[in-house]
Amino acid sequence: MVAFAMPALGADMETGKLVEWRVRPGDRVRPGQIVAVVETHKGAIDVECFLDGVIDDLAPLGTTLPVGAPMAQVRRAGEAAAAAPAAPRPAPAAAPAAAPAPPVPAAAPAPAPVAAGLQAAFGVAPSRARVSPAARRRAAELGLAPDALPATGVDGAVTLADVELAAARPPAPASPAPAPAPRGGFDPALMRQAIAAAMTRSKREIPHYYLSASVDFAAAQAWLDDWNAAHEPAERLLPAVLLLKASARALAEVPQLNGWWDKDGFRAGPGIHPGWAIALRGGGLVAPAIHDADRLSLPALMAAMRDLVQRARTGGLRSSELTDPTVTVTSLGERGAESVLGVIYPPQVAIIGYGRVAVRPWVVAGAVVARPLVTLTLAADHRASDGHLGGQLLAAIERALQAPSSL
Amino acid sequence: MQEPEIRALVADLLAGIAPEADLATVGDDEDLREALDLDSMDFLNFVIALAQRSGRQIPEADTARLATLRGLVGYLGG
Numbered sequence: 001m002v003a004f005a006m007p008a009l010g011a012d013m014e015t016g017k018l019v020e021w022r023v024r025p026g027d028r029v030r031p032g033q034i035v036a037v038v039e040t041h042k043g044a045i046d047v048e049c050f051l052d053g054v055i056d057d058l059a060p061l062g063t064t065l066p067v068g069a070p071m072a073q074v075r076r077a078g079e080a081a082a083a084a085p086a087a088p089r090p091a092p093a094a095a096p097a098a099a100p101a102p103p104v105p106a107a108a109p110a111p112a113p114v115a116a117g118l119q120a121a122f123g124v125a126p127s128r129a130r131v132s133p134a135a136r137r138r139a140a141e142l143g144l145a146p147d148a149l150p151a152t153g154v155d156g157a158v159t160l161a162d163v164e165l166a167a168a169r170p171p172a173p174a175s176p177a178p179a180p181a182p183r184g185g186f187d188p189a190l191m192r193q194a195i196a197a198a199m200t201r202s203k204r205e206i207p208h209y210y211l212s213a214s215v216d217f218a219a220a221q222a223w224l225d226d227w228n229a230a231h232e233p234a235e236r237l238l239p240a241v242l243l244l245k246a247s248a249r250a251l252a253e254v255p256q257l258n259g260w261w262d263k264d265g266f267r268a269g270p271g272i273h274p275g276w277a278i279a280l281r282g283g284g285l286v287a288p289a290i291h292d293a294d295r296l297s298l299p300a301l302m303a304a305m306r307d308l309v310q311r312a313r314t315g316g317l318r319s320s321e322l323t324d325p326t327v328t329v330t331s332l333g334e335r336g337a338e339s340v341l342g343v344i345y346p347p348q349v350a351i352i353g354y355g356r357v358a359v360r361p362w363v364v365a366g367a368v369v370a371r372p373l374v375t376l377t378l379a380a381d382h383r384a385s386d387g388h389l390g391g392q393l394l395a396a397i398e399r400a401l402q403a404p405s406s407l
Numbered sequence: 408m409q410e411p412e413i414r415a416l417v418a419d420l421l422a423g424i425a426p427e428a429d430l431a432t433v434g435d436d437e438d439l440r441e442a443l444d445l446d447s448m449d450f451l452n453f454v455i456a457l458a459q460r461s462g463r464q465i466p467e468a469d470t471a472r473l474a475t476l477r478g479l480v481g482y483l484g485g
Binding site for chain 1: 425426427440441444446447448451452454455457458459464465466467468
């Protein structure tokens with residue numbers, strides 16, 4: 001059995017509240033399957049499991065778990081069946097020596113959580129309420145949330161007797177399982193605190209350096225105008241798609257800026273998974289990953305961005321989208337400011353920014369002409385790279401935008 | 408489409424995009440993108456929904472006319 005743990009959905013998360021199971025004990029789960037919904041400051045997140053096997057020992061709904069705490073156990077394909085479910089779990093020493101190596105949470109290298117992060121944001125202790133193991137097991141069988149039960153044990157711990165008492169209580173609702181919380185967005189105040197924690201850590205730990213370049217957007221704009229004139233509204237593209245694709249292509253050329261800084265230094269990302277910064281109505285920001293953006297066609301990338309914006313705003317982001325970003329890309333849009341000097345989202349090592357595309361004077365072949373320009377910026381981690389490398393990334397993005405038909 | 412029908416359609420679509428926005432406070436000539444803080448993606452989604460619900464072809468070149476209530480009434484009513 002291996003634990004299916006509460007994922008770290010970004011550097012600013014310390015705990016998550018389990019609000020829905022999409023599987024039942026004993027169900028077969030496959031890698032990438034959405035098995036649970038966890039409530040965080042980013043709203044309700046669909047949590048994927050990257051294990052392959054039979055899931056069991058589901059933690060009760062309503063439990064708030066620290067990052068890394070087991071939410072369930074998965075018996076992987078080929079593993080011998082465990083003892084009867086009600087029996088106490090065998091001691092580790094008794095486990096067969098052939099137990100598989102602990103799984104690498106595929107595609108989900110959990111970044112270290114921010115120490116002072118979500119604990120305050122949630123207004124709860126980072127650990128679960130004190131519940132005896134026997135009580136927790138029995139509560140799980142009964143579908144009760146043990147942390148919410150009246151406690152009579154030492155130091156206010158919930159005991160087995162408390163669970164039995166709660167189960168036997170006649171006025172208990174017909175269905176003991178708490179109804180899943182309504183799917184919702186996020187709490188702006190909590191999100192603000194979580195952003196504050198992550199950005200404070202960034203500014204404290206990351207020695208940022210900044211570069212900027214004015215990029216001629218005329219070729220890209222002309223290509224975009226032609227495309228949009230020939231397509232239905234639902235198939236039209238926004239400038240942001242070209243900017244994101246050009247960024248992803250350039251990162252493939254300069255991979256030293258695509259990845260994470262952890263205790264062992266720079267770790268390259270397994271693919272180009274840019275976090276696309278999305279402003280949320282009501283305040284707040286989330287930058288979920290678009291996986292392998294460098295390999296998506298422009299229409300596919302546009303579809304991915306529309307889908308992501310929709311889910312970011314209504315709830316329903318997936319856990320891998322919050323754990324996987326290897327870099328952040330932010331575009332201020334048509335009504336935004338002229339340029340943005342970003343703050344790196346740890347443990348990433350770079351953030352690429354685009355201001356509003358605006359018509360400005362530009363010199364072409366010795367003459368001043370009116371030209372749509374965009375200010376491209378980079379904030380990068382000096383521990384991982386120098387301005388020379390950052391300049392190569394900006395140059396690669398600029399080149400890509402001059403040849404939009406090859407994007 | 409008649410004007411009341413157009414206004415009701417626009418209100419309905421915008422409520423889905425900017426739920427907290429109050430269209431009653433927006434003047435007929437105000438730019439909806441400014442007044443309701445719609446970004447490019449929001450506005451594109453609005454145009455997509457308008458095309459679907461009204462059954463009209465909306466060429467890209469016409470979308471600038473859809474940014475105000477007066478423009479919308481004129482375009483969809485014409």
